Amino acid sequence: MKLFRSVILGTALLASCSALAADKFKMAWSHYTGWEPWAYAEESGILKKWADKYGIEIELTLVNDYVESINLYTAGQFDACTMTNMDALTIPASGGIDSTALIIGDYSAGNDGIVMRNAKTVADLKGKDVLLVELSVSHYLLARALEMHGMSERDIRVVNTSDADIASAFVAQKDVAVVTWNPPLQQVRQVKNANLLFDSAKIPAEILDLTLVKTAADERFKKALTGAWYETMAVMSGGGKAQKEAISAMARSAGSTDAEFNAQLQTTQMFYQPADAVAVATNSKLAETMDSVRQFSFAKGLFGVGAKTVDHVGISFADGKVLGNSKNVKLRFDASYMEMARDGKL
Amino acid sequence: MNQNNKLSIEDVYKSYGNKLVLDNIDLKVAAGELCTLVGPSGCGKSTLLRLLLGQEFADAGSIIIDGAPARHPDPHRGIVYQKYSLFPHMTVFDNVMAGSRLSKQAWYLPWKRDKDDEAFAISMLERLRLVDAMRKFPHELSGGMQQRVAIAQALMSKPPLLLMDEPFGALDPDTREQMQIYLMELHEEHKLTIFFVTHDLDEACYIGTRLLVLSQYYTDDRGEEPTVARGAKIVGDYRLAREALPTTEKSSAYFKAFVEQVRANGFSPNNRCHVRDFNLKHPHSFQTLTREENQF
Amino acid sequence: MTANYKPVQPARLFGVHATPRNWHKLVLGLLPFILIIALYAYASHARKLDNPDDKLLPGFSQMVEAMQPLVMQPSPRNGQYVFWADTLSSLTRLALGCSLAFVAALWLGLNMGAFRGLEASASPFITFISMIPPLALLPMLFITLGVDEVGKVALIFIGTFPLMTRDVFIATKAIPREQLVKTLTLGGTQLAYLYRIALPQIMPRALDTFRLSLGAAWLFLIAAEAIASTDGLGYRIFLVRRYLAMDIIIPYVAWITLIGFLLDWALRVLARRLYPWYAGVNSK
Numbered sequence: 001m002k003l004f005r006s007v008i009l010g011t012a013l014l015a016s017c018s019a020l021a022a023d024k025f026k027m028a029w030s031h032y033t034g035w036e037p038w039a040y041a042e043e044s045g046i047l048k049k050w051a052d053k054y055g056i057e058i059e060l061t062l063v064n065d066y067v068e069s070i071n072l073y074t075a076g077q078f079d080a081c082t083m084t085n086m087d088a089l090t091i092p093a094s095g096g097i098d099s100t101a102l103i104i105g106d107y108s109a110g111n112d113g114i115v116m117r118n119a120k121t122v123a124d125l126k127g128k129d130v131l132l133v134e135l136s137v138s139h140y141l142l143a144r145a146l147e148m149h150g151m152s153e154r155d156i157r158v159v160n161t162s163d164a165d166i167a168s169a170f171v172a173q174k175d176v177a178v179v180t181w182n183p184p185l186q187q188v189r190q191v192k193n194a195n196l197l198f199d200s201a202k203i204p205a206e207i208l209d210l211t212l213v214k215t216a217a218d219e220r221f222k223k224a225l226t227g228a229w230y231e232t233m234a235v236m237s238g239g240g241k242a243q244k245e246a247i248s249a250m251a252r253s254a255g256s257t258d259a260e261f262n263a264q265l266q267t268t269q270m271f272y273q274p275a276d277a278v279a280v281a282t283n284s285k286l287a288e289t290m291d292s293v294r295q296f297s298f299a300k301g302l303f304g305v306g307a308k309t310v311d312h313v314g315i316s317f318a319d320g321k322v323l324g325n326s327k328n329v330k331l332r333f334d335a336s337y338m339e340m341a342r343d344g345k346l
Numbered sequence: 347m348n349q350n351n352k353l354s355i356e357d358v359y360k361s362y363g364n365k366l367v368l369d370n371i372d373l374k375v376a377a378g379e380l381c382t383l384v385g386p387s388g389c390g391k392s393t394l395l396r397l398l399l400g401q402e403f404a405d406a407g408s409i410i411i412d413g414a415p416a417r418h419p420d421p422h423r424g425i426v427y428q429k430y431s432l433f434p435h436m437t438v439f440d441n442v443m444a445g446s447r448l449s450k451q452a453w454y455l456p457w458k459r460d461k462d463d464e465a466f467a468i469s470m471l472e473r474l475r476l477v478d479a480m481r482k483f484p485h486e487l488s489g490g491m492q493q494r495v496a497i498a499q500a501l502m503s504k505p506p507l508l509l510m511d512e513p514f515g516a517l518d519p520d521t522r523e524q525m526q527i528y529l530m531e532l533h534e535e536h537k538l539t540i541f542f543v544t545h546d547l548d549e550a551c552y553i554g555t556r557l558l559v560l561s562q563y564y565t566d567d568r569g570e571e572p573t574v575a576r577g578a579k580i581v582g583d584y585r586l587a588r589e590a591l592p593t594t595e596k597s598s599a600y601f602k603a604f605v606e607q608v609r610a611n612g613f614s615p616n617n618r619c620h621v622r623d624f625n626l627k628h629p630h631s632f633q634t635l636t637r638e639e640n641q642f
Numbered sequence: 643m644t645a646n647y648k649p650v651q652p653a654r655l656f657g658v659h660a661t662p663r664n665w666h667k668l669v670l671g672l673l674p675f676i677l678i679i680a681l682y683a684y685a686s687h688a689r690k691l692d693n694p695d696d697k698l699l700p701g702f703s704q705m706v707e708a709m710q711p712l713v714m715q716p717s718p719r720n721g722q723y724v725f726w727a728d729t730l731s732s733l734t735r736l737a738l739g740c741s742l743a744f745v746a747a748l749w750l751g752l753n754m755g756a757f758r759g760l761e762a763s764a765s766p767f768i769t770f771i772s773m774i775p776p777l778a779l780l781p782m783l784f785i786t787l788g789v790d791e792v793g794k795v796a797l798i799f800i801g802t803f804p805l806m807t808r809d810v811f812i813a814t815k816a817i818p819r820e821q822l823v824k825t826l827t828l829g830g831t832q833l834a835y836l837y838r839i840a841l842p843q844i845m846p847r848a849l850d851t852f853r854l855s856l857g858a859a860w861l862f863l864i865a866a867e868a869i870a871s872t873d874g875l876g877y878r879i880f881l882v883r884r885y886l887a888m889d890i891i892i893p894y895v896a897w898i899t900l901i902g903f904l905l906d907w908a909l910r911v912l913a914r915r916l917y918p919w920y921a922g923v924n925s926k
Contacts, residue, residue: 067883067884070886071883071886074697074698074886075698087884090884090885091697091884091885091886094695094697094885095695095696095697095698095886096693096694096695096696096697097693131789131870133884134881134884135881135884135885136884157872158872159789159870159871159872160870160871160872160877160880160881161789161869161870162868162869162870164781164869165780165781165784165869165870168781168784168785169784169785169789169870171785172784172785172786172788172789173788173789302884302885303885304697304708304885304887304889305704305707305708305889306695306704328695330695399823399827401819401823418826419822419823419826419827420826420827420829421827421828421829423827424827424828425823425824425827427820427824429820430818430820430821430824431820431824433821433824433839433843434843434919434923435842435843435917435919444825444828444830445828445829448825448828448829448830448834448838449828449829449830450829453830453831453833453834453836453837453838454837456838483918483919483922483923484919485919485922485923486922499828500827500828503827503828503829505827
């Protein structure tokens with residue numbers, strides 16, 4: 001019967017096969033400035049070195065479509081995946097996949113922004129079409145910007161636009177605003193008369209870029225990932241020839257020039273030192289941020305019909321505090337692995 | 347020129363590439379004739395018909411139909427084909443009315459009715475015993491019925507010259523005979539001028555008032571075969587006596603002997619007649635030979 | 643002694659001689675549907691036992707619950723019933739794009755088939771542009787025509803027009819030459835041939851082509867809505883995909899399938915009613 005059941009699940013294309021090989025782990029990532037270090041970690045052999053150290057195998061897979069990578073992780077195809085704090089809450093966590101934010105890699109400090117032609121402030125958005133990927137962090141950024149200026153989404157019209165086409169759509173249409181992230185953000189800012197009205201630097205440490213693992217995943221896997229990440233960070237910030245080469249490799253992976261990639265790094269607040277990341281993870285402001293994220297997500301119905309209240313999913317923090325239902329904790333901010341990296345105990 | 351001629355052809359040549367098909371054809375057909383055209387296969391019967399119809403044009407010579415040169419297809423002549431004569435998307439009645447409607451209504455105003463034509467169409471359908479099938483589509487009819495509708499359709503426009511291209515070629519022998527009688531009756535009743543192409547010599551001899559034989563099997567003074575390309579000519583032109591039209595006529599000894607004579611003169615590559623000696627007994631028959639063809 | 647032969651009883655279900663009864667056909671026809679629904683229900687149940695919050699294979703009650711506010715309650719934001727508003731805007735785009743393409747294809751194909759001069763000039767071009775993968779044009783369409791309705795309708799138009807034109811053209815050209823000569827000898831003009839003889843004869847075939855093009859049209863519609871939109875069936879599917887709301891995606895996909903099936907069926911019935919002669923001519 002058990003065999004039959006796994007056959008059924010398998011035919012539904014959804015069975016996770018990672019459980020079969022106990023020492024083999026799979027991680028998915030997608031292109032984004034703050035996650036390009038993973039490409040370098042693999043290319044340079046750093047990832048393999050750490051996997052060998054813990055006697056495991058790690059397979060890193062690039063999934064070109066960001067949402068698809070999260071969906072595959074949620075469906076059970078991967079043991080770890082890169083995503084933002086908001087998507088971690090609304091897709092895997094609200095889908096019942098108990099996940100841990102293993103590494104807080106960076107926060108967006110200008111990597112996400114609102115751009116419009118011939119406008120100066122957020123108030124100028126009133127009555128305009130705003131192109132963005134609905135329900136993404138762009139949407140969250142817009143909601144926060146409107147809230148901070150005493151407006152709401154009723155004052156504008158949201159047009160759901162794919163991130164691949166958002167730059168060309170903005171070029172073609174004169175009287176619209178866009179909310180987007182890098183690299184399209186760089187492109188739209190270069191359009192004549194286009195101004196940046198608001199960006200994520202104004203809401204620091206709210207849009208966090210995470211490396212998420214299944215809470216139940218093997219200790220060795222978590223340690224190997226953390227070790228590999230911070231070794232890569234050290235190379236990236238260590239200066240000299242090694243840093244240059246690492247940046248070049250990441251730029252190549254991202255499909256941009258070194259200069260462009262460096263410009264993107266300017267607006268990405270990378271936590272090169274594990275101690276900095278630990279500081280964010282243990283700061284009580286993180287709970288406030290997550291509260292605002294979950295209120296936004298619940299209001300948009302992102303938790304699905306199963307969630308009757310905003311407290312449906314529980315979020316736990318480094319100090320043991322829980323936001324929401326403590327019996328249903330599905331997203332855990334755990335600083336312990338980053339602390340191990342800080343203390344050199346990996 | 348005789349004004350009574352519905353059709354007059356003079357010195358018509360037609361070739362496809364290097365192949366000469368029609369070679370100096372001369373012909374006049376008077377009003378009221380049922381003129382049948384036969385000949386061995388590949389002799390150019392269909393080519394001549396297409397020239398008359400205006401689907402193709404002669405390389406040289408003139409074709410005058412009802413006093414005017416033949417141009418693109420127009421109501422100066424009607425046509426009944428072996429198939430594709432009927433419009434598959436119209437009922438029998440609409441097919442018969444097609445001529446009236448297409449010629450009298452603008453194409454974008456297809457709803458004006460002509461009561462007189464409708465009455466005439468009904469009488470035509472009654473005459474051909476098609477009234478019961480009036481609301482049916484062509485594909486629901488037998489082959490013989492379809493051809494009856496096609497004839498009715500062509501007659502509705504009262505064409506000065508009615509062309510028929512093997513109209514009964516696809517029918518079984520009984521139906522065919524019945525159709526031949528229908529055609530002869532209509533011919534007398536409506537004083538029609540008909541140009542009827544067939545490959546069936548019996549049929550041609552039986553229904554016609556005038557029989558034309560088109561053939562490439564003849565000789566002339568132009569020289570021997572491989573060096574000189576010859577096309578088909580009218581090698582025989584007979585006046586046929588049509589009596590009381592009994593179908594038994596076909597089995598009479600005289601009829602059989604006549605058919606055999608025509609066959610021997612026109613259909614055999616081994617029995618070639620000289621251009622001077624063609625059997626052109628019909629009173630309207632005429633032939634203009636070039637100096638090369640007839641050097642004496 | 644004469645053998646007492648029994649009358650032959652045809653087989654009901656098995657073998658090449660089988661002639662299933664009507665209720666057999668009904669049951670056999672429903673069987674795959676029932677099987678797939680049962681399989682789904684089982685797999686969904688099994689996953690729920692593992693993880694009660696599973697989003698991948700929602701149960702049927704979960705789908706009903708998720709769809710209820712979309713179908714039955716006006717959205718607080720603009721007072722619209724989301725599901726019906728999505729359906730209406732998608733169908734409007736589909737109808738607009740397809741019918742414009744159909745009318746244009748009918749006109750151009752008919753003229754190309756009848757007039758050799760136009761054929762010489764348009765046929766290579768149409769053959770060429772029918773090779774363009776329309777989805778590859780999407781960014782260009784959005785830039786030149788904007789992300790509003792025009793761009794989406796244009797994508798459907800471009801996606802279906804060349805093939806329909808070619809088909810109408812081929813059908814028109816296949817009408818026997820005799821029909822043209824016949825029309826002219828009966829006193830009809832060239833335009834009368836075009837619109838009163840050729841057009842009605844190719845209409846049933848053109849409707850078939852239209853029916854088959856609908857599949858492609860749906861694809862282009864969904865793709866256009868996925869990339870930039872404020873409503874529509876494709877928009878909703880790609881929007882809720884962001885939080886893996888399969889309990890909305892699955893009913894939407896089922897709904898699109900049902901609409902496609904009904905449209906196909908309605909067009910077939912319409913063609914049979916309007917052109918009763920077509921089936922008979924073809925079977926000969």
